[in-house]
Amino acid sequence: MFGIGKKAKKLDGIDMLIIKTEESANRHFYQVVFPSTYANDIVSMLRKLQKSPLNKxxxxxxIGGFHISTHLEAMTGFEVLDEADLEAHPVQIQDFANILLRRLEALDESGEMEESEDLAFILGELTMLRDGTFVPQT
Structure with missing residues (x-):
């Protein structure tokens, strides 16, 4: 019985991760948003990538060397107050996945990376996120 109200509320919410980058020229952090329903899977996959040797x-x-600094759960909305600030605009999970995926696919195709189970898993998860099969696009 405990947590039923929280779970029902979470299904309708938006989660946001604040992801900090080490030495980015354009952004020092990304605000990545996605439906709360998929939070557990998305957060666990990104944490796995964060701990992976691929996070360089x-x-x-x-984005290399990123770390997740904050996870905001089940928000009902957000408002961008500084339209001119690139970092103030949240990035949809599909777009963030696409950024990561393009980079990893290019390295994989050029042969600069060893094939591994971690790489195959991450490429599969990112492909599903980008294509909307992981998180249905609304």
Whole structure:
């Protein structure tokens, strides 16, 4: 019985991750948003990538060396107050996944990375996120 109200509320919400980057020229952090319903899967996959040897600047470009600093759960909305600030605008999970996926696919195709189960898993998850099969697009 405990937590029923929270769970029902969470299904309708928006989650946001604040992801900090080490040495990015354009952004020091990303606000990545996605439906709360998929939060557990998305957060666990991104945490796995964060801990992975793939989380390096030479592999992920400007996002390399990222870490998740904050996870905001089940928000009902947000408002961007500074339209001119690039970092003030949240990035949809599909777009964030696409950024990561393009970089990893290019490295994979060029042969600069060893094939591994981690790489295959991450590429599969990112592909599903980008294409909307993981998180249905509304």
């Amino acid at each position: 600047r030479e592999y992920l470009g400007e």
